[in-house]
Amino acid sequence: MAKILTITNQKGGVGKTTTCVNLAASLAATRKRVLMIDLDPQGNATMGSGVDKHSLELSSYELLTGQADARQARLIDTPAGYHLIGANGDLTAAEVELLSLPRREFRLRMALQEVGDDYDFILLDNPPSLNLLTVNALACSSGVIIPMQCEYYALEGISALVGTINKINQRLNPALKIEGILRTMFDPRMSLTRDVSNHLVDYFGDKVYRTVIPRNVRLAEAPSHGLPALLYDKSSRGALAYLALAGELIRKTEQEEAAADAAEKTA
Ligand code: ADP
Numbered sequence: 001m002a003k004i005l006t007i008t009n010q011k012g013g014v015g016k017t018t019t020c021v022n023l024a025a026s027l028a029a030t031r032k033r034v035l036m037i038d039l040d041p042q043g044n045a046t047m048g049s050g051v052d053k054h055s056l057e058l059s060s061y062e063l064l065t066g067q068a069d070a071r072q073a074r075l076i077d078t079p080a081g082y083h084l085i086g087a088n089g090d091l092t093a094a095e096v097e098l099l100s101l102p103r104r105e106f107r108l109r110m111a112l113q114e115v116g117d118d119y120d121f122i123l124l125d126n127p128p129s130l131n132l133l134t135v136n137a138l139a140c141s142s143g144v145i146i147p148m149q150c151e152y153y154a155l156e157g158i159s160a161l162v163g164t165i166n167k168i169n170q171r172l173n174p175a176l177k178i179e180g181i182l183r184t185m186f187d188p189r190m191s192l193t194r195d196v197s198n199h200l201v202d203y204f205g206d207k208v209y210r211t212v213i214p215r216n217v218r219l220a221e222a223p224s225h226g227l228p229a230l231l232y233d234k235s236s237r238g239a240l241a242y243l244a245l246a247g248e249l250i251r252k253t254e255q256e257e258a259a260a261d262a263a264e265k266t267a
Pocket residue numbers: 011012013014015016017018019044128184185186213214215216217219220221223238
């Protein structure tokens with residue numbers, strides 16, 4: 001069964017989409033079966049995967065509103081080898097349409113049931129807000145990855161996000177937990193960066209990934225070529241950092257699975 005992970009932070013420009021695209025590419029490079037779903041009407045993750053958002057026949061809009069199933073909506077030939085359900089401006093209508101649909105918080109969860117066994121990981125990219133689309137993502141995920149830029153205002157709003165995750169955990173999805181906090185656009189030369197980073201570790205402990213994503217121009221350039229950094233410049237520091245993150249995520253997941261197996265045997 002796929003591990004479903006939501007990449008979210010209600011702040012814009014913190015590296016959500018960059019993380020989603022490059023983590024998906026890195027996991028696919030290690031032969032994991034990956035589906036990425038773009039849940040942002042801006043469609044940046046779609047374009048960054050080398051798919052023209054304007055030419056999508058089916059997208060996450062049709063998936064959420066039940067007009068297409070996941071096997072119909074997915075594209076299976078992105079350059080980096082992961083599967084993609086793309087998004088474009090159509091998705092803005094979904095939020096309103098969802099309001100009148102039954103089980104509106106669980107549309108994505110229901111839609112992904114049939115493809116759960118096709119993948120090792122399903123990654124969900126989100127808009128910079130906490131709306132019904134994000135609630136759908138959180139309601140079907142086992143973990144949340146929170147990219148954070150280590151700047152002065154980074155911690156502002158984080159308690160609202162943690163509060164939302166706790167509420168979803170209590171009301172909609174008891175399996176949901178914070179998978180990891182990812183420090184993005186990291187510049188260790190700045191003392192402010194180091195201070196905020198230390199605060200994050202104090203607050204979230206071992207939830208903070210050891211892997212740090214550096215500020216790297218290749219990560220910023222790659223989307224304009226419709227490629228993850230791994231295909232654009234595979235030896236760039238950005239590409240290597242996301243490969244390391246994929247390794248960390250895989251190891252953590254294997255350890256959790258082993259612990260769950262052991263617990264089952266003793267039960
Ligand atoms: P979000 O999805 O949270 O809005 P993005 O991933 O789109 O954020 O990143 C915002 C901008 O910063 C984009 O132009 C992106 O290319 C750039 N960017 C993201 N991560 C890095 C990084 N590690 N180094 C340099 N530029 C980055």
